[in-house]
Amino acid sequence: xxxxxxxxxxxxxxxxxxxxxxxxxxxxxxxxxxxxxxxxxxxxxxxxxxxxxxxxxxxxxxxxxxxxxxxxxxxxxxxxxxxxxxxxxxxxxxxxxxxxxxxxxxxxxxxxxxxxxxxxxxxxxxxxxxxxxxxxxxxxxxxxxxxxxxxxxxxxxxxxxxxxxxxxxxxxxxxxxxxxxxxxxxxxxxxxxxxxxxxxxxxxxxxxxxxxxxxxxxxxxxxxxxxxxxxxxxxxxxxxxxxxxxxxxxxxxxxxxxxxxxxxxx
Amino acid sequence: xxxxxxxxxxxxxxxxxxxxxxxxxxxxxxxxxxxxxxxxxxxxxxxxxxxxxxxxxxxxxxxxxxxxxxxxxxxxxxxxxxxxxxxxxxxxxxxxxxxxxxxxxxxxxxxxxxxxxxxxxxxxxxxxxxxxxxxxxxxxxxxxxxxxxxxxxxxxxxxxxxxxxxxxxxxxxxxxxxxxxxxxxxxxxxxxxxxxxxxxxxxxxxxxxxxxxxxxxxxxxxxxxxxxxxxxxxxxxxxxxxxxxxxxxxxxxxxxxxxxxxxxxxxxxxxxxxxxxxxxxxxxxxxxxxxxxxxxxxxxxxxxxxxxxxxxxxxxxxxxxxxxxxxxxxxxxxxxxxxxxxxxxxxxxxxxxxxxxxxxxxxxxxxxxxxxxxxxxxxxxxxxxxxxxxxxxxxxxxxxxxxxxxxxxxxxxxxxxxxxxxxxxxxxxxxxxxxxxxxxxxxxxxxxxxxxxxxxxxxxxxxxxxxxxxxxxxxxxxxxxxxxxxxxxxxxxxxxxxxxxxxxxxxxxxxxxxxxxxxxxxxxxxxxxxxxxxxxxxxxxxxxxxxxxxxxxxxxxxx
Numbered sequence: 001x002x003x004x005x006x007x008x009x010x011x012x013x014x015x016x017x018x019x020x021x022x023x024x025x026x027x028x029x030x031x032x033x034x035x036x037x038x039x040x041x042x043x044x045x046x047x048x049x050x051x052x053x054x055x056x057x058x059x060x061x062x063x064x065x066x067x068x069x070x071x072x073x074x075x076x077x078x079x080x081x082x083x084x085x086x087x088x089x090x091x092x093x094x095x096x097x098x099x100x101x102x103x104x105x106x107x108x109x110x111x112x113x114x115x116x117x118x119x120x121x122x123x124x125x126x127x128x129x130x131x132x133x134x135x136x137x138x139x140x141x142x143x144x145x146x147x148x149x150x151x152x153x154x155x156x157x158x159x160x161x162x163x164x165x166x167x168x169x170x171x172x173x174x175x176x177x178x179x180x181x182x183x184x185x186x187x188x189x190x191x192x193x194x195x196x197x198x199x200x201x202x203x204x205x206x207x208x209x210x211x212x213x214x215x216x217x218x219x220x221x222x223x224x225x226x227x228x229x230x231x232x233x234x235x236x237x238x239x240x241x242x243x244x245x246x247x248x249x250x251x252x253x254x255x256x257x258x259x260x261x262x263x264x265x266x
Numbered sequence: 267x268x269x270x271x272x273x274x275x276x277x278x279x280x281x282x283x284x285x286x287x288x289x290x291x292x293x294x295x296x297x298x299x300x301x302x303x304x305x306x307x308x309x310x311x312x313x314x315x316x317x318x319x320x321x322x323x324x325x326x327x328x329x330x331x332x333x334x335x336x337x338x339x340x341x342x343x344x345x346x347x348x349x350x351x352x353x354x355x356x357x358x359x360x361x362x363x364x365x366x367x368x369x370x371x372x373x374x375x376x377x378x379x380x381x382x383x384x385x386x387x388x389x390x391x392x393x394x395x396x397x398x399x400x401x402x403x404x405x406x407x408x409x410x411x412x413x414x415x416x417x418x419x420x421x422x423x424x425x426x427x428x429x430x431x432x433x434x435x436x437x438x439x440x441x442x443x444x445x446x447x448x449x450x451x452x453x454x455x456x457x458x459x460x461x462x463x464x465x466x467x468x469x470x471x472x473x474x475x476x477x478x479x480x481x482x483x484x485x486x487x488x489x490x491x492x493x494x495x496x497x498x499x500x501x502x503x504x505x506x507x508x509x510x511x512x513x514x515x516x517x518x519x520x521x522x523x524x525x526x527x528x529x530x531x532x533x534x535x536x537x538x539x540x541x542x543x544x545x546x547x548x549x550x551x552x553x554x555x556x557x558x559x560x561x562x563x564x565x566x567x568x569x570x571x572x573x574x575x576x577x578x579x580x581x582x583x584x585x586x587x588x589x590x591x592x593x594x595x596x597x598x599x600x601x602x603x604x605x606x607x608x609x610x611x612x613x614x615x616x617x618x619x620x621x622x623x624x625x626x627x628x629x630x631x632x633x634x635x636x637x638x639x640x641x642x643x644x645x646x647x648x649x650x651x652x653x654x655x656x657x658x659x660x661x662x663x664x665x666x667x668x669x670x671x672x673x674x675x676x677x678x679x680x681x682x683x684x685x686x687x688x689x690x691x692x693x694x695x696x697x698x699x700x701x702x703x704x705x706x707x708x709x710x711x712x713x714x715x716x717x718x719x720x721x722x723x724x725x726x727x728x729x730x731x732x733x734x735x736x737x738x739x740x741x742x743x744x745x746x747x748x749x750x751x752x753x754x755x756x757x758x759x760x761x762x763x764x765x766x767x768x769x770x771x772x773x774x775x776x777x778x779x780x781x782x783x784x785x786x787x788x789x790x791x792x793x794x795x796x797x798x799x800x801x802x803x804x805x806x807x808x809x810x811x812x813x814x815x816x817x818x819x820x821x822x823x824x825x
Contacts, residue, residue, distance in 0.1 A: 040362050042350045134341035136597070 003081070004054035008063035012048050014039040015087065016063070019070035021045065023059040023078030023097070069106075072099040075116065088125070091118040092132070094142060107151070108132065113161065115142045117234070123148030126170065129163045129182075130156035137178060139163070145235035152189075155182045158199065164231050164238035174201045177258060183231060183239045196251040196258035202227070204240045206262040213250035218264045220244050267292045267304055268753070273312035273732060276699050277319065278708040279721030283700045289317065291728040294753035298724045312732055315747065318703050319720050320384025320729030322710040325504075325534055325569045326651040328374050329388045329402035329413065331395050332581040332611045335601050336368040336652070339613055340579055342597075343367050349376075358765035367578040367615075367652040371405035376762050377658055379408035382731035382746040385719055385768070388413040389453050389504060389534065390583045393420075394606040394795070396447035396802055397810075403770065404811020408756060410719070411812065412771035414504050415447045416583055418454035418486045419461040420608040422788055428479040433492050434778075440493040441777025442785065446801040448772040450714065450818070451501035452494050453534075455583040456508055457486035460610045463586040470586070472508055472521045483508050487525040495529045497775040498820035500715020502530030502567065507539050510587040514543040516552030520559050523566050532713070535571025535650040536560075537632035549624055551631045551688055557638030560645070567713060568639070571650035572632035572663055573625065579615045580653040588612020606794065618655070626684035630677070636667055637693040642704040643712070661744035667697040668739045715818055716771065728753035770812035775820040 004026045017037030025034060032046030045051070049063075057078040061071070069087035072080050076095045085103035093112040104122035110129045124146045129139035130153050138158040149167030156172070158180045168186030176195040187205025193213065201207075202224070221243055228239040244264040250256050270289040275282050290297045327333060337344065344364040351362040363373030378386055386406070391399040391413035403411040417423055417440065426436055440452060458481060459470040465477040472483050491503040507522040509515035519539040523531060533539065536556060544550035560566050577596075582588055585602050588611075592600040595614045602612040618625040632654070639645040647664070651657040666673045677685050685691070697705075711720020718727045730750040736742035745760030756764045782797065789797035807815045 037350060040351050042352075132341065132345065134339070136599070 002054040003058035003060045003079075004056075005052040006045075006049040006059065006061045006063075007052070008049055008066060009047075012038075012066055015067040015069060016048060017069050018061070019073045021059075021061070022072070022075050023055075023057055023080055024076075026051065026059055027053065027056040067106075071101070072097075072118075075099055085122070086120075090120075091116075091144075094118060104148070110139055110142070110144045110163075113139045113142045113144070117142065118144045119235075120144070120146045120148070123167060124150040126151035127153045127156060129154065129158050129161070131158075139180065143234060145238070147235065149186065150184075154184070154188070155180065155199075158182070162231070164235045166235060166238050173207075174199065174258075177201075181227070183227070185238050185240065193250055193258060193260055195254050197254045198257045200258070201260045202239055203260065203262050206246070207260065209248055209250070209260065212252040212256075213248040213260065214252060214256065216247045216249050216259075218244060219247050221261070224261070267297070267300060267306055269306045269309045270317065270730065270732070271309055271311050271313075273315050273317035274735070275317045275722060276703040277722040278700060278704040279319075279711070280723050282722070289722060289730065291730070291750065291753045294728055296722055296724055296726045296728050296730075310732075310748070314735060316699060316733040316735050316742075317722070318382070318731050318733070319707045319711075319722050319726065320731055320749070320751065321382050321706040322385040322387075322714070322716070322720055323378070323383055323648065323651070323657065324387045324646055324710040324714060325389045325571075325648045326386050326657055327388060327390065327581050327653070328386055328406060328651070329371075329411070330391050330399040331605070332390070332583070332613055333368055333402070335603075335611065335613045336579045336581050337365065337370070339599060339601060340368060340615060343577075343579065344370075349373055354763060354765065357763045360762060360765060366658075367656050368581075369656075371402055372407060375407035375409055375768075379749055379751070379757050379762055380746075380760050381658070381660060381744060382733070382749050382757075383409060383657075384729035384731075384749070384751050385410035385412075385716070385771075387411070387450060387714065390414065390416050390455060391447060391449060392416050392583070392605055392609045392611075393443050393447040393449075393800060394608055394793075396449070396800070400448060400770070400802060400807055400810040400812075404807075407765050407767050408751065408762070410768040410771060410816070412450035412714070413447075414451040414453035414501075415443050415449035416453050416455055416609055417443060418457045418490060419459065419610075421461070421792070422785070424458065424461060424476065424479040424481060424486075427481045427485060427489055433489065433496065435781070436489050437493040437496045438777045438781040439785070440490065441497050441775040442779075442781050444497070444499075444773055444775055445777070448770065448802045448804075448807055448815075450771050450773055451499060451504055452490060453504040453506065454486060454490050455506040455609070456510065456586055457483035457490075457505070459483065459508055459586045460583060463589065463610070464604065464607070468586065468590070469512075470508060472518055472525065484521070484525045487522060487531075488527060491526045491529040491531055496823050497777065498822045499773055499775065500818070500820070501713055502532045502565075504532045504534055506534050506582070506584060510535075510538045510582075510584055511541070511591060513541045513549045515539050515541050516556055519556055523559055523563060526565060528565055530565050530567075533566065533568040535648065535653065536568040537571045537573065537628065537635055537654065538650075540631050540635060545687060547623060549627060551627060551634060553631045553634035553638060554689070557635055560639050561641065564644075567644040567646070568635075569646035569648040569650070570632050570635050571648055571654045572636070573618050573628045574649060574655035574659045574662060575618045575620045575625065575629065576655065577615070577617045578652045578655055579613060581611070581613045582653065583609055583611055585610035585612050588614050620680045623681045623684050626680035627687060629680060630684060630688035630690045633666060633673065634688065634690055634693065636697075637690075637695045642697075642701040643709045645705060646710055646713075647702075647705050661740045661742075664697075664702060664743045665738070665740035668699075668702065670694060670696050714771075715773075767811065767813040769814045769816045770807050771816045771818060772807070773820055774817045776822045
């Protein structure tokens, strides 16, 4: 069992569009002729990468010094590991499989994701698990796990699924969320849950909330224990310990069926 | 000099129907056969190939604010259809682009050329938006362009009409509008209705008085048709009739034809105006009645606005109609807006489904109209891009018209009740190559007064398309072997090989410039810009991106 490996050739610089490069497409005999993009122009994969054939369900991409956009876009199965940083749209519209990014990811990672697991060892940019521009719903299923922090607009218009973040999130975390769960151990900047309709923000640190969030006391929520057990198997430390949580309901300007949970003191 | 040898020519403007003849091209023009002393620099043997003039689309929404709104509204349309840039070397550089229903400007131009189109006309340019429309059209490469100025719901005109102004004054205003906005013709959209919508009217019948001005849509059409005729414009008043898409609107459509009182009138996307209210679902085809009326009245021409199944976006100046349609928006997002209190615009995404009774019947009604109107010089091939379907579906549409078995096979796939309601299966007509050349070349050129386009006679601009004669007409018309634009080879095997920039066509009517005095006062009092700002100078058109301005003189008739 060896993974198929793609290694960037020396001297290549710019933005590489890796859309379409998936574990299953690279075992085809003519994989080297697969068309990818370099700075917006179509080029054959073999011009940019050397390909070492391996299994159909596992692909490792080794690339440094270029920006790699659309890594694992519309991935459905298998395992793709990127040794290095990803550009924008990593795991866009993923439908299954496992995408592992050993470095950081740019903006719009996991947007329109439906299923599968996206793991980011570094930090992620803005619009993680959010809606793509113009769309009415963001991530609609699957799990995203980020070891570092994330940028603004985490989970904007998110509809379903789970996002685990061990670091801190930027502004407007969970804005306009329709449903789903965001767990951010390091808390987040202002405008948390702006326009939140449903869904849960499970934050390790209490955020600054707007006037349209209503404090609803401390509750004992056994499901938090289940969530933590599930989450720890993927990314330990993203969900706070214990089942007692301070709870706010909101955003009351949008019906107020969402909630923000932080650990209850003591 | 270039010789195109042994091609089979379809050139209806000269009555040439499949004659094998050599064509000579020099300095961008078709020229008569030269004497033996003239050197032939290049030669192409086109034995067995079909040769036509470049196609002309006389109704396609390719520029102006509404297309930008459609693009902004539908990023998914762009994400789903991306075209990378390509460097053609000596042929220039093709920009990257995107979009299926509302493609980017560059992609629009490339795709038109790759289907053998060499001229496209934007039918709904609001004079207040003209500068933007010209900038946008200037960005569209490969094809010649022109635009129709939208009047009929603007306050200045409605005031003139309500006050019973002299038709000569109205003609001066129409002439000024054409001149100021560098337009090719006059279009009226839902006559008076766009204005009435802002007075809380949700439907305005042809003989119903506007709630504020008191004038009727019939008067609007009559006055504009008269002005267009008196100014001597080649293209008749281009009418988007009232009640678009409303079951039972065929009566309005017939009355609209009559409202022109015998003057030339062009009814656009007539498929959307040929509906009855028969049957259980209160929606039926009136294509036969409409087609008979067109056949009977020589002053009437029409383009079809065929729908084809799939995702598209509808963009129209008809705020009243689009507000009514918004509940069918798919995906569910839409825009209806006012522009300068003089007109409006509505953008509603649509997905036409073959298994939907109404959509399936709309499809059949459009095809029925094509097949029932006997004179191809008066019915034009359009999908009202992008309202019925993107223009890239033209080759498919041509095959539906030319291939009865193919058409019937498609008929078997649509909603069975719609197929049963339609008389389409009984229509055996198949368009010939000659008739296709009429409706996509010669007739639009004649209707628009483009003396040098749409034909292959000596003196014509060398916009020439060469097709492989393929029994699969969709493949044939989708991928021409050669396309020449003004004598230059721009497309080879359905791919752009050289990027060129088309000209802008505009009419130059005669009118009394004295109209500027009341107009200037009016602009100062009511508008957000000065009158002088609205006017677009001849050289500005080229600054907007057109390769040159092609002026078309008009001979004024006295009324």
